[in-house]
Amino acid sequence: TWSHVTRDLPLSDVFDFPRVVGNSRQRRPWHPTQLHEGLVERCIRMSTIKGDRVLDPFAGTGTTLRVCKRLQRSCTLIENSEEYCGYLTIEHNLRIETI
Numbered sequence: 492t493w494s495h496v497t498r499d500l501p502l503s504d505v506f507d508f509p510r511v512v513g514n515s516r517q518r519r520p521w522h523p524t525q526l527h528e529g530l531v532e533r534c535i536r537m538s539t540i541k542g543d544r545v546l547d548p549f550a551g552t553g554t555t556l557r558v559c560k561r562l563q564r565s566c567t568l569i570e571n572s573e574e575y576c577g578y579l580t581i582e583h584n585l586r587i588e589t590i
């Protein structure tokens with residue numbers, strides 16, 4: 492069994508996190524399918540260390556970015572929706588590059 496580096500706890504192969512719905516603190520009402528920050532955090536902690544860069548090719552509401560900031564990882568986002576990019580730019584004061 493693989494153990495998490497910092498907590499030394501055996502990891503299960505079942506990830507059980509509640510859906511982000513209704514008036515949840517994490518909820519961004521402008522996006523219909525949002526991931527729980529705990530799920531994203533678990534994946535990032537399992538696969539990176541402090542200072543690493545994370546690529547999120549489907550930025551959506553910026554869940555990965557919020558978690559990366561909290562865990563001290565760099566993050567590159569890709570999003571094809573101009574609407575979502577607009578929300579992310581306002582919420583996180585981001586610089587957008589159009590490809």
